Amino acid sequence: xxxxxxxxxxxxxxxxxxxxxxxxxxxxxxxxxxxxxxxxxxxxxxxxxxxxxxxxxxxxxxxxxxxxxxxxxxxxxxxxxxxxxxxxxxxxxxxxxxxxxxxxxxxxxxxxxxxxxxxxxxxxxxxxxxxxxxxxxxxxxxxxxxxxxxxxxxxxxxxxxxxxxxxxxxxxxxxxxxxxxxxxxxxxxxxxxxxxxxxxxxxxxxxxxxxxxx
Amino acid sequence: xxxxxxxxxxxxxxxxxxxxxxxxxxxxxxxxxxxxxxxxxxxxxxxxxxxxxxxxxxxxxxxxxxxxxxxxxxxxxxxxxxxxxxxxxxxxxxxxxxxxxxxxxxxxxxxxxxxxxxxxxxxxxxxxxxxxxxxxxxxxxxxxxxxxxxxxxxxxxxxxxxxxxxxxxxxxxxxxxxxxxxxxxxxxxxxxxxxxxxxxxxxxxxxxxxxxxxxxxxxxxxxxxxxxxxxxxxxxxxxxxxxxxxxxxxxxxxxxxxxx
Numbered sequence: 001x002x003x004x005x006x007x008x009x010x011x012x013x014x015x016x017x018x019x020x021x022x023x024x025x026x027x028x029x030x031x032x033x034x035x036x037x038x039x040x041x042x043x044x045x046x047x048x049x050x051x052x053x054x055x056x057x058x059x060x061x062x063x064x065x066x067x068x069x070x071x072x073x074x075x076x077x078x079x080x081x082x083x084x085x086x087x088x089x090x091x092x093x094x095x096x097x098x099x100x101x102x103x104x105x106x107x108x109x110x111x112x113x114x115x116x117x118x119x120x121x122x123x124x125x126x127x128x129x130x131x132x133x134x135x136x137x138x139x140x141x142x143x144x145x146x147x148x149x150x151x152x153x154x155x156x157x158x159x160x161x162x163x164x165x166x167x168x169x170x171x172x173x174x175x176x177x178x179x180x181x182x183x184x185x186x187x188x189x190x191x192x193x194x195x196x197x198x199x200x201x202x203x204x205x206x207x208x209x210x211x212x213x214x
Numbered sequence: 215x216x217x218x219x220x221x222x223x224x225x226x227x228x229x230x231x232x233x234x235x236x237x238x239x240x241x242x243x244x245x246x247x248x249x250x251x252x253x254x255x256x257x258x259x260x261x262x263x264x265x266x267x268x269x270x271x272x273x274x275x276x277x278x279x280x281x282x283x284x285x286x287x288x289x290x291x292x293x294x295x296x297x298x299x300x301x302x303x304x305x306x307x308x309x310x311x312x313x314x315x316x317x318x319x320x321x322x323x324x325x326x327x328x329x330x331x332x333x334x335x336x337x338x339x340x341x342x343x344x345x346x347x348x349x350x351x352x353x354x355x356x357x358x359x360x361x362x363x364x365x366x367x368x369x370x371x372x373x374x375x376x377x378x379x380x381x382x383x384x385x386x387x388x389x390x391x392x393x394x395x396x397x398x399x400x401x402x403x404x405x406x407x408x409x410x411x412x413x414x415x416x417x418x419x420x421x422x423x424x425x426x427x428x429x430x431x432x433x434x435x436x437x438x439x440x441x442x443x444x445x446x447x448x449x450x451x452x453x454x455x456x457x458x459x460x461x462x463x464x465x466x467x468x469x470x471x472x473x474x
Contacts, residue, residue, distance in 0.1 A: 072299070075306025082308050165295050175294075178258050178386035180416020182394070 007176060007184045014172035015191050017086070018158045021168070022195075025093040025154060032094060033101025041106055058099040064160045067092045071164045089161040093154070100150055108143040109135060141210045148203040152196050242439040243286065246310055252283040255295040255309035257384075260409040261465040262315040263292070274333075274465040279313050281457060285448050297384070298365075301325040304436050311441065312434035315405065317367040319429075327437045329445045331430030334470045337368040338407050341392060341399035343421035349399075350424055358398040361391035368401030371426040386410075393417055401426060405467060430472070450474045 039051035058066070071088040074080040083091070112135050120130035162171040169188045176184040246252050256263040262275040271292045283290035295303050300316075303309045304326055317335065318328055339349060341358070349355055352375060360379035362368045368388075372379045380397060382388050388400035389410060404425065411420040435441045452458045453473045462468040 068299075068302075072302045072306050072308075075308070076302065082306050085308075163296055163299070165293065165299075167294070175258055177390060178260075178384070180386075180389075180393075180410070182390055 003181070007181070007187065010172045010175070011169055011184065011188055011191055014167060014169035014188075015195075017161075017166060018155070018168045018191075019195070021086070021090060021093060021158045021161065021166075022155055024090055025097055026151070028090075028094040029097040029101055032098035034105055036098055036102035037105035037109070040102060041109070055099045055102060058096055059103075063092070063096055063157060064163055066096060067160060067164055085161075085164050085166050089164060089166050093157070093161075097150065097154060101147070104143050104146045104150070105139070107146070108139040111142055112138055137212070141212075144203065144207050144210065148200075151199055151203070155195050155199065156192060242310070242436060242441045243444050246286060246288055246441065249288075251289045251291045252279070252286060252311065253291045253293055253309045254279045254283075254311050254313045255293050255300060255303050256312075256314035257294060257297050259314055259385075259406065261405065261467060263313075274461055274467055275313050275315060277461045277464075278452070278458070279311070281452060282445060282448050285451075286444065300434065304434060307436075310435070311445075315403065315431050316434055317403075317429045318432040319367055319370065321365070322432075322434065326434040327439050327442050329433040329435070329442055330449070330474070331432050331472050332449055333405075333431040333467065333472060334428060335431055336404040336425040336428045337366075337371050337401050338404045338425045339399050339401055339423040340389065340407055340411060340420050341423060343419050346421040346423045348423075352424055352426060355399075355424070361388040361397035361400040363388055363402070366401075367427060367429050368403075372401060375426070389417060389420070392420060399423070405470065408466070446474075 036051060036055065039047055040055060042048045042051070067089060070092045071082065071085065075082050082088070116134055117130055120134055125133070158168055159170040161168055162174075165171075169191055170185070173185040173188040176182075256271075256275065258264055259273075261273055263271055263273040264276075266272045276292065279292070280290050293303075293309055295309065295312075297314075300312045304312060312326065315333070315335070316322060318331055322328065339355065341349065349358070355375065355377055358377070360372055360377060361382050362372055362379045363385045364381040364383055366385070368385075369379065369381060379401075380391065382391060385400075385402040385406055388397075388402055391397040392400045404422070407422050409415075411417040411422070433445055435445070449458070458471060458473065459468060462471045
């Protein structure tokens with residue numbers, strides 16, 4: 001029983017890193033995603049191509065590789081000092097998830113009927129007024145389910161940062177294998193399930209709160 | 215459009231300049247002394263590096279690393295790394311040394327600067343204690359399925375013998391493979407086998423059989439680093455004053471040490 005307690009404490013320590021990465025990624029990637037979305041729907045063609053190319057590269061290559069490149073790349077290619085491990089992991093996650101979010105925003109924005117923009121223009125509203133007063137609230141409502149999917153994937157993707165030795169839950173679980181204990185690795189699943197269970201409840205609650213316009 | 219092109223070119227030039235500037239540095243010894251810490255990359259690998267009850271890193275390599283740092287007048291800092299990335303960790307200065315019972319294979323010597331060997335080791339076959347007596351020679355191993363750490367000296371040995379194996383990411387997982395029955399046998403370091411199997415360990419039913427290949431451990435530094443010479447000098451004096459053998463006795467590996 002003593003070992004169960006030790007393992008739980010070690011995994012809880014790993015959960016700290018996992019949770020920090022999850023929360024900070026959302027804090028930075030949600031707004032950045034909107035910026036990227038504006039870029040990929042921009043009327044200025046070169047900007048649109050540039051942003052779409054970046055989104056293609058980020059979404060089209062493995063996240064694990066991106067983590068390795070962001071952490072080791074500056075040192076290997078340019079001889080620069082490295083970012084701290086957690087910072088490099090966070091930066092990669094923010095960029096990666098912002099690209100996914102941008103596409104969800106774009107889908108949401110483009111699903112708002114064109115007539116509403118035109119009505120806004122007829123009433124003399126500016127583009128930003130139309131966005132914030134007409135589009136945004138409907139947008140948020142429509143993107144909650146696909147966003148929820150991404151949030152849940154993000155919780156599990158945090159496991160990848162162990163390639164650059166950020167000590168998250170799976171790393172902590174695996175470290176017990178050397179002591180001849182296999183079960184802590186599988187026990188980590190309980191932590192992921194608990195976090196994602198909580199997240200699912202939270203998203204459900206949020207969706208009910210958003211049942212305006214009905 | 216022209217403006218963007220100009221901007222892009224300026225960015226490329228700035229990066230190129232940064233690349234040229236980055237390569238300049240004095241010796242590694244000065245670099246370590248200046249920042250006041252020797253960062254040692256390692257893994258949890260008894261009896262070379264492991265944590266005691268209070269969570270502090272101990273073990274033969276850990277103790278020696280502490281002594282080496284002291285001889286340089288700096289603090290030692292241990293970082294548990296992903297072993298597959300050890301060369302990148304060194305090259306990018308995320309760590310200053312790889313010091314973790316590292317076998318001096320040709321691959322390792324190509325990737326980093328290495329010290330003189332300080333410890334002997336062998337790759338040994340581990341399997342169920344009931345069967346161990348039947349496998350006392352390399353020739354008797356046909357028909358067994360093996361698990362072995364990817365890229366390890368044990369894997370090279372199995373390749374040499376033409377035996378089939380499953381590559382796993384750590385030696386500890388190779389042991390788990392055998393304990394769980396998914397492989398008949400594994401090939402791991404003799405030192406590790408001594409610490410991890412047999413009575414009083416997590417694997418009381420496993421035993422060592424034939425030794426496949428003997429090998430040497432060394433410490434890895436950046437290529438052409440002056441830390442290599444500093445280590446070799448340190449090792450000579452630490453052998454001379456008995457520090458090395460005292461630590462080796464503590465961790466039960468005295469017969470493996472290469473004294474200078």
